[in-house]
Amino acid sequence: MGSPQVATGIAQDLTVVLEERSGRAGRYDPMPYRPRPAASSPPGAPAMTDPAAAALAVSPRELPEAWHGAAVWTEVAGGQQAWRVRPEHLARILSADMDELSRIPNGVRLEVDTDAAALELELTTEEAYGDAARRVDVLVDGELVATREAGGRIRHLIDLPGRGSRVELWLPHSAPTVLHRAVLHGASRCSPAAPRGPRWAVYGSSITQGNQADSPTGTWPALVAAQNSYELTALGMSGQCQLDPPLADTLGAAGPDLITLCLGANVYGAGTFNARSLPPVVIGFVDHVRRLSDAPIVVMSPTAAGPHREELKNSAGQDQRELRAQIHEAVEVLQREDPLITLIDGSEIITTQEMHLLGDLLHPTPEGYRVMAERLAPRLAAVLG
Secondary structure, three states: OOOOOHHHHHHHHOOOEEEOOOOOOOOOOOOOOOOOEOOOOOOOOOOOOOOOOOEEEOOOOOOHHHEEOOOEEEEEOOEEEEEOOOHHHHOOOOOHHHHHHHOOOOOOEEEEEEOOOEEEEEEEEOOOOOOOOOEEEEEEOOEEEEEEEOOEEEEEEEEOOOOOEEEEEEOOOOOOEEEEEEEEEOOOOEEEOOOOOOEEEEEEOHHHHOOOOOOHHHOHHHHHHHHHOOEEEEEEOOOOOOOOHHHHHHHHHOOOOEEEEEOOHHHHHHOOOOOOOHHHHHHHHHHHHHHHOOOOEEEEOOOOOOHHHHOOOOOOOOOHHHHHHHHHHHHHHHHOOOOOEEEEOHHHOOOOOOHHHEOOOOOEOHHHHHHHHHHHHHHHHHHHO
16 A cells, blocks of 8 residues: 555646636537657567557547546656545545545546557556456447556557547556556547547545456446446545545536435445434535535435345444435535435345446456446436436
């Protein structure tokens, strides 16, 4: 785990910070990319034959408008680091675990329109939690065309159609990653892809982070975003969805058109709040988000789990059924004054009769994520109308 001081140091000491644009859909005019020669590979790197003479560097340094899902990028030794939570917000949480989770590029992706013939990629991915997959995905016009392993320092050359296409590169969803190179070969043109739809920010636990997915586009938020044509900001934080106020600031800074808050799983696991403190904390967190955004807010309570959570009281004296009911009660209070708040009962998304969808009676399997997405996508679409 990183040091609690790492975020403060980055905020103070690094001079190159590439910020993702915070406006809504249509926030930029995708101007044609002016070709910039790709930097040479590090000494000792294996030789790689370019499929064409043109080599266009498209890392966040060269083409920041084409990268999505990160609050900021910072320069690190030999590459660039995505942060899902801004360093100044992390400095107010004081958690080494949150520092590390923020460096996991879950939902972070490149989106370009190009006629490139290949994508060259070089990155370093740290160890993942448990046995979570460390992979990258490449999509062409919405279809998955390549999945590649991403453990340690790797280089890949991935074939592209060589015709005008929307190309997406999704970074690993399960482990901290540094991007060293992203280069398009054989491209006569390249521009940031137009937004594919509303901006959607989702906050939650490891279930939302989706560590059990086979690859980055297999998490339930990525699947919902694909089905509903959303521009995703994914803030699943394994074990750390503790309603930290700076996370409300991060959600607001994303400039979303729709916000989803998946609350309760980590509060149960850590015994963070009891029956007295949880309802006002939920109300306060949602109120904080509302002060920063006029977007519709969907609050989802925990999906069903095994009897070790549904029936067993935690260290704060609640079982998950009681905790779920308290979240529902808090949201109902909010709905009296805010018609743009919607409640989803998580036990309807994964039910107590569907334990086969949970590999460990808590976290969904890849099939479980697909079921969640199938059930949540229409409900979220209905909120935006």
